[in-house]
Amino acid sequence: MSYATAPDIVDLYGPSALYVADRDNDGTVDAAAVDRALVSASDEIDSHVGVRHALPLAAVPGILRQHCVDIAVYRLALSADVLTEEHRRRYEDAVAHLRRIAEGKAALVLPADPDAPTDPDAPEMTGPRPIVASGPPRLFTRGAMRDF
Secondary structure, three states: OOOOOOOHHHHHHOHHHHHOOOOOOOOOOOOHHHHHHHHHHHHHHHHHHHHOOOOOOOOOOHHHHHHHHHHHHHHHHHHHHOOHHHHHHHHHHHHHHHHHHHHOOOOOOOOOOOOOOOOOOOOOOOOOOOOOOOOOOOOOOOOOOOOO
């Protein structure tokens, strides 16, 4: 599953952003190259996100779509020898954020799954969840284990 599409690249950076995918310099975008770059970028994202989240994700957060576009455009620019400092910076920023997600230093906010069943009787949790600091009595204490 790809986290972004070619129209997402155009939506984020405009139609001129796909100049990096013009392989034969005829003014047309090589759609197959764009699709390969997006799948490759999605695989790289999965390698980071999969550390903390079950894959495939039910819904694609906007930040992953952005990262997928940045990584794919970087790879397209790299293979077409038109890499700019901006491409490199966007790629490095995306990978740094993905590393923080994998390390648990950044949160990946997933959209609510509209197909998930909901319990109408369950209380709504609006704040932080309570911390449980006690539990059932211990079974294996020093006194209980003394005769063994």
